[in-house]
Amino acid sequence: MGKKYPCVEVNLKKVTHNAKTILAMCNKKHIDVAAVTKVYCAEMPIVEAILKAGVTQVADSRILNLKKFKELSCKKMLLRIPMISEASEVVKYSDCSLNSEIDTIRSLSKAAKGLNKIHNIILMVDLGDLREGVMTNDVVSTVSKIVKIENIKLIGLGTNVTCYGGVIPDSENLGKLIDLKLEIEKGFNLKLPVISGGNSSSLYMVINDTIPKGVNQLRLGEAIVLGRETSFGKTVPNCYDDAFILKGEIVEIKSKPTVPTGTIGMDAFGNILSFENKGIRKRAIVAIGRQDIRVEGLTPMDNDISVFGASSDHLILDVTDCKKQLIVGSIVEFKIDYGCLLAAMTSTYVEKYYNN
Structure with missing residues (x-):
């Protein structure tokens, strides 16, 4: 399986x-x-x-x-x-x-x-x-x-x-x-x-x-x-910073504007957001969200991918500059910080796998 x-x-x-x-x-x-x-x-x-x-x-x-x-x-x-x-x-x-x-x-x-x-x-x-x-x-x-x-x-x-x-x-x-x-x-x-x-x-x-x-x-x-100390966020000498990797599956890829259409109100979490107009960008949605992770703690392992934002269930990525051919079903990998790891490991909706 x-x-x-x-x-x-x-x-x-x-x-x-x-x-x-x-x-x-x-x-x-x-x-x-x-x-x-x-x-x-x-x-x-x-x-x-x-x-x-x-x-x-x-x-x-x-x-x-x-x-x-x-x-x-x-x-x-x-x-x-x-x-x-x-x-x-x-x-x-x-x-x-x-x-x-x-x-x-x-x-x-x-x-x-x-x-x-x-x-x-x-x-x-x-x-x-x-x-x-x-x-x-x-x-x-x-x-x-x-x-x-x-x-x-x-x-x-x-x-x-x-x-x-x-x-x-x-x-x-x-x-x-x-x-x-x-x-x-x-x-x-x-x-x-x-x-x-x-x-x-x-x-x-x-x-x-x-x-x-x-x-x-x-x-x-x-x-x-x-693998890092937390006063200044520096990597501890001779330690790994990628012992934990988050992986998510793409469920949608479409080119869309970067600014929503219509009157802007609060998002699902009570925030009023502002958006930078970058024109039409290729956006990928990964099936994970704020119920499972701290979005601000995600770093895509592919440097050509960036995070637009997230709702409770959907993580929205900018994959316009990605050199890999991403399709629906592709897996995207992320390094995660402490807060993101805490949420992901606590979430029952995130599977855990251990490699020896």
Whole structure:
């Protein structure tokens, strides 16, 4: 039976190569890698390809995905701040969770008692990106409460930058984590073995050797699967940026004007669009749309093809300059960015194929 389209093709050897390359780079700086699996919905062939590279810890934002890992011998981390309503499952399916709320930590304590377990937590610190985390001035007082909570072990401090506010990690803001670690260890007479210094946006400091000494864990997803750091969008040395390829089938090819005829109102998503008049162009429609992908994250692998736009079900391409003979039924290939990959892997309408 032939392939079904649209689809994402995953080159597992390239994923393993990227993971092995990045792991070696980080380990050289005494940094452990928690491989983030959420972007591909923790699909086991990809998880196994990453573990094959030597990664010993996986991390995901959703309990549903962590449940897939219950038979794996590696360590498991819950990335998203836990919901109180899922406390029992957090303790059951993860070895460690990232936290910022005392009430949630108390709920984890209660769940851990019930399961006769000690649950490890990393206290998240907001260094300015304004997503999750305790403000720096409140860290010490928060720790003073955590250390009194039973069946909970504070193993470190962590932070997240870039994802919401776009703040770039640097030696100054990550350095604050190191200062807080030293203050806490001295003030509370305890050891914090983990300083989790962010995500793929922190990798550029590993590459250029500026990451503060003491940061010993990074939570990496995009760097592994797409081969790029996310502060400046540069390719990680010796990594592949095409381990994931989106493929779609052409369902219509016609020459049409580039400006719609009639009074322009809102599109299907409430946007009022403007159009550049390029005259008559040869347009191909591919059977995939905004319900499945982030259109802005598509890059046609044929440089002579460009994207006009999309509706929920139809991707419209300009194929006027394409040197290949495209017909209805032809397959068009795209590189995809993180947001596009996230949507495509989550969509039940996009098939997934794994090449060893």
